[in-house]
Amino acid sequence: MKNLLSSISTVIIANGRFPTHPLPLSCIESATYIVCSDGAANEFIEKGGKPDAIVGDCDSISNENRDLYSDIIHPNSDQETNDLTKSVQFCIERGKKDIVIVGGTGKREDHTLGNISLLADYISDVNIIMVTNWGIFTPINSTTKFNSYKGEKVSIFSIDKVQLTTENLKYPLMNRALNNWWEGSLNESLSDSFKIHTTGRTIIYQAYK
Template sequence: MKKYNLPYINQQTDTVILANGNFPANPLALSILKNCEYLVCCDGATNNLTKSGIDKVPDAIVGDCDSLSEENRRRFDGIIHRIPEQETNDLAKAVHFCVQHGRKRITILGATGKREDHTIANISLLCEYMDSAEVEMVTDYGVFVGTGSGSLFESYAGQQVSLFCIDSCTVTSHNLTYPIENRVFTNWWQATLNESTGNEFQIDTDGRMIIYRAF
């Protein structure tokens, strides 16, 4: 059974994708950005990074490049990977780029905020990546991961937890304040706003789900 640990300050992360939502402000998220081994920016996120004052430059810039400034287009010309097709968004393009280059342990930052439709799409895409990579999305407020089977989640007593069913699937929980037993959820809101009772909880499911743990 797979276990999903919580991110922590000074975590040495293999690969970070910085998306073009709200730039990270939480100290934990900023620590992950500063300490990653390899950084991929969705094209417009490069503008946010260069304005942030953080001493970090991308190793690759991926996207359709419609929001990359002319200055950064010239500055980073040698690491830009333009993918013009419009069937996927820039975040999905960046994840596929990483997987194609053998980088399959990925933390996504900056994927929420600004336009709500982008936020919803970016979160739901976590379930599309499960078969090809280990991907987590860290925000200023918590962490999202996708799962499709029985899984353990590192936690702590009182941590706020929400479950989102992408598929209509059967769910059973262990160590949550409001127990779930062989329940089928048909809408995203139905399994939200729960709480962990200890240092880990377990979710058993036969379909794709997104698990959120608040900081």
Template sequence: MEIYKLPVAGLGVDTVILANGEFPSHIVPLTILNNNNYLVCCDGAINSLIKTGLKPDAIVGDCDSLTEENARLFANIVHCIPEQETNDQTKAVNFCVEQGRTQITILGATGEREDHTIANVSLLCEYLPYADVQIISNYGIFTAIDKTATFQSCEGQQVSLFSIDRCTVTTHNLKYPVVRRVFTNWWQASLNEAAGDEFTIETDGRMLVYRAFLNEK
């Protein structure tokens, strides 16, 4: 059974994708942005990253948001993928997988436009067959699962579940128990709460699990 740890300040990770949404400001995503082995920017995100003094290992996307100056400055690491069947986040994920990097943390995928947020988060379920990808925002962590999994948590931590498939769901160690429920809309399993230092979700389909940070700073 998969066990998902709770990201904490000081955590380092292998591969990070920085998307062009709300820039990291919470201490957890900020630490990860500054402590990783390989950093990929979706093309528009370099415009924000460059202000921090950090440099990416690769810039990936359709390059529609890349300024002429940055295109020239980073020409040797720009990987332009013009097709429009996937968004820049997925282009970046696929690029990382092609490099053999399948443990991926995405930052900056939420905020700004709501339609981009919904699309980026839902795409986690598309990556399940070939990569282990999580989105960490300034407010919490999104994880996709398609089978039973346990999540590290803190008592009182806010937890929301979103069924992508029509699946049967049972929870263990959440404040409001769920027993063999089939949810038909995203709101129905939102706004739950961890009852201890871990909880388990049993599912036979794809789901998104959200754990909010206890401290939003």
């Protein structure tokens, strides 16, 4: 499996809790192109960051930043999509193929749930992961092998409730559909890799500890 973390180029800073964990912070530091979803720009700029673009319905950007950064603000008032999706679409339109999202969780939980589940909608267009203060979300829609370590906490969330089979996980799934969000959570890797067999939109979470 391609390791997105080793080749970060594009980072989207979503409008959740600003990262505090070293991993998402290092993603921002090593990025060559940084998109802020709407109000996320305020905190990033306050911390000394320089976004390449600010995308969203732009109702959360401070007046000061709206003036200072007017040349990189790309307003999008579409009511059918949220700011994160607008930011991803913006990146796709500019040919960005490997995207890491940070700051996607930790504030309003409806935004958290939306941002996580929307990952599964982007995979036909880009390689994308979400790196939070607690772990990494990777959306898949076909059989995928993950680098891991023995004891790593792994959770599986099924968007399309297709049958799943796992290899190298402590609580194996065998042609099983997950009918509840919690049903595939709190599993554990048995080795330096594990595999998920799926044919539908599925989101894998690997916690840092």
